[in-house]
Amino acid sequence: MDVSDQIGGRFVRMSRDEIADFQGEALKHSVAQAAKSPWYAAKLKELGLDPRDIKSADNIIKLPFTTKEDLRLSYPAGMLAVEPEKIIRMHTSSGTTGKPTAIFHTREDVDCWAELMARCLYIAGARSHDVFQNMSGYGLFTGGLGLHYGAERLGMWVIPAGAGNTARQILLIRDFHVTVIHATPSYAMHIAERMVQDGEDPKRLGIKIAALGAEPYTEEMRVKLQELYGFKVFNSYGLSEMNGPGVAFECGEQRGMHIWEDAFLVEIVNPDTFEHARPGEVGELVLTTLRRDGMPIIRYRTRDLTRILDGVCPCGIAHARLDRMVGRTDDMLIIRGVNVFPSQIEEVLMRHTWLGGNYVIQLTMREALDQMTVKVEIAKSTFDGSIETIRTQRAELQKELREQVGFTVNVEIVEPGSLPASEGKARRVIDERGGHV
Ligand code: AMP
Ligand code: ZN
Secondary structure: OOOOHHHOHHHHOOOHHHHHHHHHHHHHHHHHHHOOOHHHHHHHHHOOOOHHHOOOHHHHHHOOOEOHHHHHHOOOOOOOOOOHHHEEEEEEOOOOOOOOOEEEEEHHHHHHHHHHHHHHHHHOOOOOOOEEEEOOOOOOOHHHHHHHHHHHHHOOEEEOOOOOOHHHHHHHHHHOOOOEEEEOHHHHHHHHHHHHHOOOOHHHHOOOEEEEEOOOOOHHHHHHHHHHHOOEEEEEEEEHHHOEEEEEEEOOOOOOEEEOOOOEEEEEEOOOOOOEOOOOOOEEEEEEEOOOOOOOOOOEEEEEEEOEOOOOOOOOOOOOEEOOOOEEOOOOEEEOOEEEOHHHHHHHHHHOOOEEEEEEEEEEEEOOEEEEEEEEEEOHHHOOOOHHHHHHHHHHHHHHHHHHHOOOOEEEEEOOOOOOOOOOOOOOEEEOOOOOO
């Protein structure tokens, strides 16, 4: 594939051997760099490891894993590996509760991220003459600025539309002849359904390429969206700990996402034994940054379950391909592209003494948008017979939940004892959204 060096062509064209050589050197550098941060310095010392013990990419197994909890514990800046003056940007993960996980970037890091993102869009078929509409939230969330700088690097005409406001999204797509979009799959579906309801045909928008990601979706969802819009859908995978989007992306073949192995060292491990999975076996994706100096992360346990696809991709790119994510090893939910842990909801509910202890979180779809309803029992002792009191308390609860997760949560207060009592493990989450895996 003819890829300019402006978007890392020399990396894109690497053979398997070249990737392996590059990774050996890059890992040595990354570990030495990580050791400059207080967190990793202490960690390596504790394990009696010296960065010089790392001599090749295979030595990765000597190194400790890093978890989301480690990122929280090292918050705010325990993993910062350069002088603060060198940092030009920070982002956080999309979960909005308590302590977020913060990621820091130097100028070179931001530049590398834009390069990675630009190549993603390029291999999917986007070119500089395309008009690109980014429907991701801008701000701390990585989908906005991440895609934005990548698309600019490619030279596209970029419309930073941000998330939401469907009528305006459609207007912009139409008036500026948008050919490439970025959104969550559920939001792309929402727009299509809204148009169909209004008697309009999404195909007439003329969009050719849709980069869809930030949440899991099925092959069936891809097919449905492609039929509705007449565009091609390319799966886009990333996580804020590894910059955000730009980690892995589908090429024109649409069969698995090439993960950029010059920037990320990939491992698939058995989540129970932590041993490497056999080739082609599903396991937890573990990633190490190879080209980020501001905050290198070693062996990050993504909790995402996937496998590496076998064989060589007909597009000619030698970077490995990840299969669609099949699930997660934890209970994290992704709602409208935002990470939510059931415990965040419970935290708020449990602060309200007028509520009982039993609750369920119900997830549904309305107009292709995720809806969260929390059903919670009122405590028997606090019910004073006044509907007005309940109404006020319910409104307060809803406000707090909104602050906690960042979107509106429906709240239903139900009578004591009316929710199914748990026998053993409580089934707190009822996911009735089709299309989500
Ligand atoms: P965040 O750090 O907030 O960007 O969220 C990252 C998480 O979103 C990942 O760990 C995945 O669980 C999920 N995710 C992102 N992109 C995809 C995708 N294309 N398919 C499935 N899950 C995804
Ligand atoms: Zn390919």
